Amino acid sequence: MELDCGFDFEDCFPSMIARLGAEGFIGELCNGFRLLMDVNKGLITFESLKVSTYLLGLEVRDDELLCMLMEGDLDGDGALNEMEFCILMFRLSPCLMGMQGMDPVHNVMM
Numbered sequence: 001m002e003l004d005c006g007f008d009f010e011d012c013f014p015s016m017i018a019r020l021g022a023e024g025f026i027g028e029l030c031n032g033f034r035l036l037m038d039v040n041k042g043l044i045t046f047e048s049l050k051v052s053t054y055l056l057g058l059e060v061r062d063d064e065l066l067c068m069l070m071e072g073d074l075d076g077d078g079a080l081n082e083m084e085f086c087i088l089m090f091r092l093s094p095c096l097m098g099m100q101g102m103d104p105v106h107n108v109m110m
Contacts, residue, residue, distance in 0.1 A: 013093045026086065033085045043079035
């Protein structure tokens, strides 16, 4: 089965880091994780992601939700823990990936 994982994405992460600092930005990523996770499992599951997208008024197909989970699931358990979620968010940020080795707050090489 081929999955269509095409999404429009505006990369606001660099400006968020500039405003919040690195620690503040990571805190916001963790807040985002908690909004999407299953509170009983402490993981983002297919079911929790489906409920969250519905509550946010987003129309996302089941295969797109599965694609999101598969993209970030590093340990193969079918769900995302907080570390997998944060890694995925960094990997999906073209600007942050292009700034490897740079201080994103000051936009200079470290």
